[in-house]
Amino acid sequence: MRVTLHLYKEVEYLVLANNQPPATLTDPKTALESRKVEDSRVTMTEFVLPNDTNTLGNMMGGRLMHLMDICAAMTAQRHTRRVCVTASVDNVVFRSPIRLGEIVILESYVNRVFNTSLEIEVRVQAENPMTGERRQANTAYFTFVAVDEQYHKTAAPPIEVETKEHQRRYEAALHRRDLRLIFAGRKRLDDASHLRDYLLSTIEQ
Numbered sequence: 001m002r003v004t005l006h007l008y009k010e011v012e013y014l015v016l017a018n019n020q021p022p023a024t025l026t027d028p029k030t031a032l033e034s035r036k037v038e039d040s041r042v043t044m045t046e047f048v049l050p051n052d053t054n055t056l057g058n059m060m061g062g063r064l065m066h067l068m069d070i071c072a073a074m075t076a077q078r079h080t081r082r083v084c085v086t087a088s089v090d091n092v093v094f095r096s097p098i099r100l101g102e103i104v105i106l107e108s109y110v111n112r113v114f115n116t117s118l119e120i121e122v123r124v125q126a127e128n129p130m131t132g133e134r135r136q137a138n139t140a141y142f143t144f145v146a147v148d149e150q151y152h153k154t155a156a157p158p159i160e161v162e163t164k165e166h167q168r169r170y171e172a173a174l175h176r177r178d179l180r181l182i183f184a185g186r187k188r189l190d191d192a193s194h195l196r197d198y199l200l201s202t203i204e205q
Contacts, residue, residue, distance in 0.1 A: 032157040037109050037166055040078035044071045044106040048098055058097035059104070064124065065092070067106055068140055072120040075108040076144035079118065080156045084144040087117060090176055092140040096126060103127040105134070108142075112173035116153040117145045119173045141176060 044067065052063045069086060076084035098104055105125040112119050124138035148154040161170050174194070181187035 032155060034158045034160045035079055036160050036162065040075045041107070041109045042071050042074045042078065044104075046104040046106070048100055048102050048104060050100060053100050056097075057100045059099070059102075061094060064098065064104070064138060065089075065140075067104065068108075068122045068124065068138070069142065071106040071108045072122050072142040073144065075110060075120050076118060076142075076146070079110050079113075079159070080146040082146040082148065082154060082156070084118075084146050087143040087145045088180060090141045090143070090180065092138070094138055096135055096137045098124075098126040098137050101129070103129055104137075110159050111141070111169040112177075113156050113158045114177060115155055117143055118156050119143050119176065121169065141173075143177075143180070 046067060048059050052059050054060050069089075073084060073086070103126070105127060106122060107125075108120050108122045110118055111121050120142045122138075122140050122142060123136070125134045126137040127134045146154050146156045159166075159170070161167050178187060178192040178194075182189055182192065
């Protein structure tokens with residue numbers, strides 16, 4: 001199952017809380033030093049208790065999303081050293097139920113920075129504590145916006161792309177961002193030629 005959530009109102013409220021225009025943004029490529037993906041990677045471990053589960057004995061989706069948001073927020077704030085607010089959540093995929101008594105392992109890391117916003121990928125594994133067996137349970141992509149002391153959007157440091165896997169995630173994050181903007185009516189497909197070419201190449205394969 002895939003779920004897409006958009007929480008732009010939260011960001012809009014914080015940015016305009018004092019009825020002042022956002023501060024002028026500088027180019028993060030020149031104003032801020034890039035930071036490594038590994039420096040802000042976060043791993044969380046939770047034990048599934050009875051109050052975390054539904055009537056089937058599986059962890060409730062809302063409870064898991066709560067933990068994922070916390071994990072992603074820690075990565076966002078570690079990377080930016082700023083307060084970060086959730087802007088959107090994309091491609092929430094529940095692959096496998098997580099059962100009562102299992103261990104939940106959440107891992108989050110930065111995929112890409114877009115001036116004031118950044119995409120955080122969160123991957124969730126479920127572990128059977130009796131056997132040690134692990135399986136992939138959930139993935140999602142969180143977008144956060146960094147804000148300053150006056151709750152204005154502020155530039156975030158770019159990431160250092162060090163490996164082929166980092167590069168793959170870096171490029172895919174741009175495609176997802178363009179799709180979000182197109183679905184929200186804030187960008188035309190004609191203005192995202194690289195996305196159009198990518199989608200056409202995927203269809204042709």
